[in-house]
Amino acid sequence: MTxxxxxxxxxxxxxxxxxxxxxxxxxxxxxxxxxxxxxxxHAVEPDKNRVGPSLHGVVGRPAGSAAGFAGYxxxxxxxxxxxxxARLDAYLTNPKAVIPDSRMSFAGVPGAEERANLxxxxxxxx
Numbered sequence: 001m002t003x004x005x006x007x008x009x010x011x012x013x014x015x016x017x018x019x020x021x022x023x024x025x026x027x028x029x030x031x032x033x034x035x036x037x038x039x040x041x042h043a044v045e046p047d048k049n050r051v052g053p054s055l056h057g058v059v060g061r062p063a064g065s066a067a068g069f070a071g072y073x074x075x076x077x078x079x080x081x082x083x084x085x086a087r088l089d090a091y092l093t094n095p096k097a098v099i100p101d102s103r104m105s106f107a108g109v110p111g112a113e114e115r116a117n118l119x120x121x122x123x124x125x126x
Contacts, residue, residue: 026113031121034114041104044125052104056125058083063099075101088119 035044041052048054053066063079064072076099081087091098092115094108109115 026116026118026120028117028120028124030114031117031119032124034109034118035121038106038118041106044122055122058125059088059119059123060084063087071103073099073101073103075099076103085119088122089115092118 038055041050042055043050044054044056046054046056047067048056049066049069049071051071053069053072055066058066060082062082064077079099087098089112092109095102095104095106109118
């Protein structure tokens, strides 16, 4: 069966959008592998703070509020926002651009796909 070119273009566009939407959601398994480099400072277990706070339940938590963690900068303690996908994405891109006095010495994750994967993994840490 021969399909008109416009239908083929529409099908190709739909396939590209679907694959992009899947990437935007992130891959938790890939994020878990990437998180290994974060483990020297962060844990995902509840109440297990290290140099940085536990990231257990970070998605949906007010910034600067992990239980038992006293090492937050003033900027992070007073940030006044809740961690969601967009805030995590911005922070993981460039922590100092979001919280200038951030004590996190990590420069950021340049790749959008890697950030999406990390965020997807952090969502599983509940």
